[in-house]
Amino acid sequence: MALPDWDLLEGIPEEDVNGVLALASPTNLSEGTVLFGLGDEATDLFLVVSGKVSLTLPLRVGGGHQDALVEERLPGQILGWSGLIPPHRYTLQAVASEDTVLLGLPRTALIELFSARPEVGYAVLTNVAKVIGQRLQVFQTMWIREMQRVLESRSA
């Protein structure tokens, strides 16, 4: 299977990419399988090889809860960056929305690699910061658009 271009490993020399990928274990999820739950301890960072993962948060509906889609992760994208960033708790639930293959990168193994190869750690964490920053910008934009929508619906 051809591997996608990983946003986590962008701009990193191939030998270092191979060094990171050597730490990974493949995980196969069938559609509907929960990869991790909200509040679970984040021990791994994941890379999506194929398929699609939905990140959800619970909405209160009629006295119960229903999972509402927040984001989706597609091939090449990282998933579960809480595995690298303290306090290491997943803040969303991840569910395979179709049959999906992931690579799991254990935090302990990554930290060992980063300690031995700080330049790899710097490059990887820079990419993580970039990905988090881009998603933050998307959500800031979505938030102000929702505020605008509320404003317009109130004034209509």
Add this chain to the structure above:
Amino acid sequence: MDVILISFSICVLGVIVTVLLFSIAMRPGDEEVEPSATRKLSAPSEGFFLEEVADQTVGPEAPTNSLLLELERHVRMEQEAAKVFLRGPNPESLHAPSDSPLWH
């Protein structure tokens, strides 16, 4: 004698008619009949509406699922709109409505 009897009968009839008209005119709450009738008309219609609403929620999963699907579509469209804005940030693209039905 006949004239006296006829006159008496007319007077009695006049009194009866007057009493009847007076009692009809003075019947209490005549003016309130209409509003209460209105309430009676509106009350069943409210009840009917509520029954309709209740009927729609007989299967609570259906409307909830449909709403969640609508929210999913909304999230996807809004994320795309946010990405378009971030490629060329300006006030117009920031608030350009997406095709999400929740915008309309």
